[in-house]
Amino acid sequence: MRLIIFVTILFITACSGSDRPESVSEQPQRQLNFTSEVHFLSHDGSRTVSTVQVAVADDDNSRSEGLMNVHHLPADSGMLFIFEGNEPRSFWMANTPLSLDIIYANSDFEIVRIHRNTQPFSHEQIRSEVPAKYVVEVNAGYAMRHDITEGMKISFSDDSANPDS
Numbered sequence: 001m002r003l004i005i006f007v008t009i010l011f012i013t014a015c016s017g018s019d020r021p022e023s024v025s026e027q028p029q030r031q032l033n034f035t036s037e038v039h040f041l042s043h044d045g046s047r048t049v050s051t052v053q054v055a056v057a058d059d060d061n062s063r064s065e066g067l068m069n070v071h072h073l074p075a076d077s078g079m080l081f082i083f084e085g086n087e088p089r090s091f092w093m094a095n096t097p098l099s100l101d102i103i104y105a106n107s108d109f110e111i112v113r114i115h116r117n118t119q120p121f122s123h124e125q126i127r128s129e130v131p132a133k134y135v136v137e138v139n140a141g142y143a144m145r146h147d148i149t150e151g152m153k154i155s156f157s158d159d160s161a162n163p164d165s
Contacts, residue, residue, distance in 0.1 A: 030069045038080050038136050040111075040146065041153040050146040051076070052138055054156070058082040067137055068095040078138035080156060086133040093122040099140035103148065104132035111152045114143050 034053040041048055053076060057063045063081050067073070083089070086107035093100070097120050104113040113128045117140040128135075134154065142148070 029071050030065075032070060032073075032077070032079070034077055036080060036156055038078070038154055038156045040148050041155060043151050043153070045153045045155075049148065049152065052136070052142075053077045054080040054136070056080050056082065066091070066096065067098065067100065069097070071097050073098055073139050075139065075142075078136055078142075081135040081137070083133050083135075086131040088130060089128040089132045089135060091126045091135065091137075092124060093118050093120055093126070096120055100137045101140055101143040102126055103136040103138070103143065103154075104128035104130075105134040105136070105154045106131055107133040109134070109153045109155060111148070111150050111154060114148065114150055116143055117141065 032055040034055055036054050036056050038052050038054050039048045040050045040052075053074070055078075057066060057079055058081075063083070066081070067079055089104060091102055099120055100118045102115040102118060103111055105111050112130045112132055115126050118126060134156075136154065
């Protein structure tokens with residue numbers, strides 16, 4: 001009997017500790033500002049296959065933060081990462097609770113690599129393997145649902161990325 005009481009007290013004490021990790025619902029949730037659109041174009045660039053509303057990450061801080069702590073992403077939304085140069089890129093899913101499709105495009109706006117259905121919270125490096133200047137992250141399954149494939153093109157308009165607008 002004493003053993004049962006001791007185990008019960010130990011269990012209650014362990015569960016009531018203040019140093020336990022926060023649940024997903026208690027973690028801070030970021031709200032995104034969708035300021036631009038990315039158009040996925042056919043291989044020859046002649047027609048739009050689909051369009052997503054995107055938040056733009058065009059500086060070190062916003063690129064580093066990415067979609068971390070974003071718990072809901074509307075169906076036709078995502079994030080566009082704009083880099084200075086065209087070089088191999090690597091992303092990871094640490095602190096990202098959503099499964100994503102990560103789409104890499106080079107400086108000619110050609111999609112050069114697609115990683116589908118990435119694993120949330122993973123520390124695995126997700127590499128472009130070839131030079132890329134732009135990265136689009138969308139909900140997992142988006143690329144397959146819209147038949148987006150490597151070799152297609154992207155286009156976007158973003159006032160912050162275009163000094164002439």
